[in-house]
Amino acid sequence: MAPESRGSVLVVEDEDIVRDLVVYVLQRGGYRVWSATNGQEALETLRTTPVDLILTDLRMPVMGGLDLVRNVRASHPNIDIIVLTAYGTIDSAVETLKLGAIDYLGKPFDINELLDRVALSFRQRLERQQARQAPTLPLVELNRILSHCSSLAVTLNEIVDLVRATFQPEYVHIERMGPWAGSEVLPAELEASAAESGLPPISADEIIALAAAAEPWLFSEPGHHPGGQPLDEGHGITVPIASRDAVIGALQIARAPESPRYSVADAQMLHLFGAQIALAVLHGDAQRRLHKTFGELQELNLSAAEALAEALGAFDEYTRGHSQRVSRYARRLATSLGLSDHLCDVLEIAGLLHDIGKLGVETGTLRKNGHLTAEEKARLMLHPEQGVRILSGLESMAEIVPIVRHHHERYDGRGYPHGLRGEDIPYGARLLAVVDAYDSMTTDRPYRAALAEGEVMARLRQGAGSQFDPWIVERWLGLLSKERRILLPQAAWEAHAREVAAR
DSSP, X not given: OOOOOOOEEEEEOSOXXXXXXHXXXXXXXXXXXXXXXXXXXXXXXXXXXXXXXXXXXXXXXXXXXXXXXXXXHHHOTTSEXXXXXXXXXXXXXXXXXXXXXXXXXXXXXXXXXXXXXXXXXHHHHHHHHHHTTSTTHHHXXXXXXXXXXXXXXXXXXXXXXXXXXXXXXXXXXXXXXGGGTTOTTSOGGGOOOHHHHTOOOOOHHHHHHHHXXXXXXXXXXXXXXXXXXXXXXXXXXXXXXXXXXXXXXXXEEEOOTTSOOBOHHHHHHHHHHHHHHHHHHHXXXXXXXXXXXXXXXXXXXXXXXXXXXHHHHHHOHHHHHHHHHHHHHXXXXXXXXXXOHHHHHHHXXXXXXXXGGGGGSOHHHHTOSSOOOHHHHHHHTTHHHXXXXXXXXXXXXXXXXXXXXXXXXXXXXXXXXXXXXXXXXXXXXXXXXXHHHHHHHTSOBTXXXXXXXXXXXXXXXXXXXXXXXXXXXXXXXXXXXXXXXXXXXXXXXXXXXXXXXXX
């Protein structure tokens, strides 16, 4: 007896052997399966056949996978898409993720991994459907917007549309302040007229004070000023658009007097919207400044690389500090090995820019305090290739690109993105892999505290010959034993000092 159906899948693949194998495996797994040989044939199938998930190749005749993803996202937004890609199409795979594909799987793929990815997509789909009946639906939808929109303007417009759908206001107003008052990063077309809305005015000082308050929201009524007696509910709410120390402005909504008043729960949720708008704006500003720096970059130099790293830091503070330390360690190790001044410069700059591709990774994934999901891991593992895409258009970065691309390869060939082994991995990438891992272990991460020095040294020795080039590990450990106080981060040095004192 055939197993009960677990959902419907459309397999789009022009190679008969691969397509037939995937169809057979999915059918055995309990899924209803249809197939197509190209994107155009898939769209014709979708006109008459409802499906939950599409598995699509990228390189196909008539219509490829990239165009198929665009068409499906426009006409069938509720269908999930997983992309099947060979290494030669990795750039296109990244593009499909930006367009809204939920995952990708490299060819050749393992059958069990394929089934796991498909099962995960259906579990996540079920969770979304259940969430539609729950009060947290707006937050689920907000996460979808932030995950799938690549354009800042599109992201902000979708967030404001979600605010309207969630809170049913008569008016939505965005008040910008300080350097953001005339900024193109927060488009003026998102603003309603404050006078037209009937919302009370709020000054920059009041917005800053509100952002620092224990309850960062204000209720309002016609004629009520934010500086007056605070209200417990109201027909209007004001929340700051702020993230960490950056206060960008305020988000205000208002209903007509005859409509129901907003509650504290409404205010709390709107506050989350304000924080997410701020993150989107800060991310967009970092991207804008990054592109500006690219436009001004004429030659390989440390100050330009520092400017790029600074732009990344606006997106993720930990990554900036990590990159600066890895840069310092790489230069010091290269100098101790007697490499030329030019190669020392190259490695110092590669250290600063090795994680620049994380600009394409969601902030929540980078800062997650816990284990990453399979989808989050897959997206994070794309950051070396995304870094290459950022740097490859700059002639001056030609020597940096191979180091950025391969700094997560392993000496035993089990790394990514290309599974290079031993000395096939560029020398600079092998060197950077050691100091990159060293800094990760000696600093606090969202999911664990910094490791003690003895544990770090033991892990480096254990990884010599498997994860790392053993010769480079030996040289780095020797350098650490001579210059420990100079090289160790402060937290690691203090842990080492405690170890010594305890002996």
